[in-house]
Amino acid sequence: MSGRVLVGVKRVIDYAVKIRVKPDNTGVVTDGVKHSMNPFCEIAVEEAVKLKEKKLIKEVVAVSCGPQQSQETIRTALAMGADRGIHVDVSGKDYENLGPLQVSKILAALAKQEDAQLILLGKQAIDDDCNQTGQMTAALLDWPQGTFASEVSLEGDKINLVREIDGGLEHIKINTPAVITADLRLNTPRYATLPNIMKAKKKKIVTVKPADLGVDVTSRLEVLKVEEPPQRQAGRV
Amino acid sequence: RLPVSTSRRSSALLSELESKLLYLGREYPKGGDYFRDRLRAAFARNKAVEDPEQIKALIARGEYVARELEALYYLRKYRAMKKRYYED
Numbered sequence: 001m002s003g004r005v006l007v008g009v010k011r012v013i014d015y016a017v018k019i020r021v022k023p024d025n026t027g028v029v030t031d032g033v034k035h036s037m038n039p040f041c042e043i044a045v046e047e048a049v050k051l052k053e054k055k056l057i058k059e060v061v062a063v064s065c066g067p068q069q070s071q072e073t074i075r076t077a078l079a080m081g082a083d084r085g086i087h088v089d090v091s092g093k094d095y096e097n098l099g100p101l102q103v104s105k106i107l108a109a110l111a112k113q114e115d116a117q118l119i120l121l122g123k124q125a126i127d128d129d130c131n132q133t134g135q136m137t138a139a140l141l142d143w144p145q146g147t148f149a150s151e152v153s154l155e156g157d158k159i160n161l162v163r164e165i166d167g168g169l170e171h172i173k174i175n176t177p178a179v180i181t182a183d184l185r186l187n188t189p190r191y192a193t194l195p196n197i198m199k200a201k202k203k204k205i206v207t208v209k210p211a212d213l214g215v216d217v218t219s220r221l222e223v224l225k226v227e228e229p230p231q232r233q234a235g236r237v
Numbered sequence: 238r239l240p241v242s243t244s245r246r247s248s249a250l251l252s253e254l255e256s257k258l259l260y261l262g263r264e265y266p267k268g269g270d271y272f273r274d275r276l277r278a279a280f281a282r283n284k285a286v287e288d289p290e291q292i293k294a295l296i297a298r299g300e301y302v303a304r305e306l307e308a309l310y311y312l313r314k315y316r317a318m319k320k321r322y323y324e325d
Contacts, residue, residue, distance in 0.1 A: 015317055039318055126321075184318055191307045194260045195253075 002115040003058030007048045007082065008107055009041040011066055011073040012127040025225050027096070028127075037073045040122025042080075042189040043182040047152060048120050049081035050187065056154045057118065059083050063110060065103050067091035071205055078200035079192035085205035086110060090217060097219035099128070102210070104136035109213035111141060116177065118159075123148055123181040134181035144174035150185040247292050254299045255280055261306045 013019065014034040022029055037045075048060045062077035064070040065088040074085035088106050090098050111119055119138075124131035138145035146152070150169070151162035163170040164183045192200075210217045255276070262272035283295055 015314060039314055126318075184315070184322065188311060188315075191261075191310065194257055 002117055004114055004116050005048045005051065005057050005060050005118045005120055006107065006111055006114060006116040007041075007045050007060060007062050007077065008103070008119070008121045008133065009045060009062055009064050009073050009077050010038040010122070010125050010127075011035050011064060011070045012038045012125055015039055015126055021226055021228050025227055027223070027226050035069065035072075037076050038122050038125045038127075040124060040126070040182055040184070041073075042122075043184070043186050044120040044122050044180075045077045045080050045082060046187045046189040047180075047182055048118075049190075051152075051154070052081065052083075061086060061114060061116070063088065063107065065090050065098060065106055065210075067095055071207075074205050075197070075200055076192050078203045078205075079196040080190055081196075082203075084203055086114075087205050087207045088213070089207050089209050094217050097221070098217060099219060099221060100130045100132035100136055102215065102217045102219070104133050104140055105215045106210055106213060106217075107133070107137045108140040109215055111137075111177070113213070118177060119143075119179045121179070121181045123183050134179050138179040141177070141179070143178050145179045145181070146172060146174055147181040148183040149180050150183045152180060152186065247289070247296075250296055251280075251292075254296055254303075257303055258299060258306075261303055264310055265306070266309075 012035060013028070013030060014036045017034055020029045021027075045060075045062065048057070051057045052060050060077075060082040062074050062082040062085045064073050064077075064085070066073075067090070071085070071087050074082075074087055078085055088110075107119060107121075110116070119134075121134045121137070123134065134147055135145060137143075146159060146161035146163065148164045149161050150164045151160075153160045155173075157176050159174050159176060159178055159180070161172050161174060161180065163172060164185065258276055259273060262276060263269040265272035286292055286295065
C-alpha cells in the first residue's frame with residue numbers, strides 16, 4: 001500500500017468578494033479579483049494532513065488544474081502540510097471551459113500514476129457549485145465514493161464514513177482505494193501561517209500538461225450566457 | 238540590562254511575532270492598514286520594556302491576538318458557507 005493521498009484543490013474567486021458579471025454576459029469578472037482556495041478544498045486538505053499526522057497515511061499530494069496562478073493554491077496546501085504538489089497546466093480558452101468531467105479524467109489518470117490510495121476533494125466549488133468531480137472521478141476509477149463526508153475514520157483497509165444527507169446522517173463503510181468529498185463539518189482547517197508558507201517554498205511542485213496524462217480537455221459544454229439573478233423585490237409585511 | 242542572549246532571543250521572538258501579526262492582520266475587518274498602524278504603534282509604545290517577565294507577558298498577548306484573528310477569519314468563512322449552503 002502506497003499510503004499516498006491525492007487532494008484536489010481549486011483556485012476560485014474568494015468567498016468574500018462581490019461577484020460581478022462581465023458586461024458582455026460571457027462570464028464573471030476575474031481580472032484583478034482576489035482568489036483563494038475553495039473553502040471545501042481547504043477542509044479536504046486539512047483532513048488529509050490530519051490523517052498523515054495520525055500516521056495513517058504516508059504522503060499528501062496536492063493537485064490543482066489551471067493556469068500559473070493555480071500554483072499559489074498548491075502552495076497554500078503545502079503550507080497546511082501537504083508534502084508535494086502537482087500543477088496540471090491548463091490556461092486560456094481550455095481553462096475557461098474546464099469542468100468536472102475533464103478534471104475527474106485528470107485526477108483518475110494521476111491517481112493511477114501516483115498509485116494513490118485515497119482521493120480527497122471538497123464536495124463542490126463555490127464558483128460553479130457543480131458537486132460532480134468527486135462522483136465522476138470515482139466512477140472513472142471504479143472506486144467506491146463517500147461524498148458529503150462529515151466524519152472519516154480508517155479501519156484497516158476500509159473507511160468508516162458519516163455522510164450529511166437530507167434528513168440526517170448516513171453511516172457507511174467503504175473499501176479502499178476510494179474517493180471522499182468533504183462537507184463543511186468534517187473539520188476546522190488550519191490557517192496557513194507565515195513560517196509554514198516559508199517552509200513550503202522548499203516543497204516541490206511539478207507541472208504537467210493534460211496531454212501528458214492522455215486527457216483531452218475539450219469541453220462538451222458551451223456557455224451561452226451568464227447573467228445576474230433577478231433583483232430581489234423588497235418584501236412586504 | 239538584560240543578558241545579551243536573552244535580549245537576542247527576545248528580539249528574534251518579537252520580530253517573528255510582529256511579522257506573524259502583520260501577515261494575519263491583512264484581512265482585519267476594519268482594514269489591513271488600520272491594523273498595521275495600530276500594531277506598529279503598540280510595538281513602538283513597548284519598545285523600551287526590559288523586564289523579561291513583562292516581555293513574556295507582552296509576547297503572550299501578541300500570540301493571543303494572533304489566535305483570535307485566526308478564529309475570527311475561520312468563523313467568518315464558516316458562517317458564510319453555512320448561510321449559503323445549509324438550510325437550518
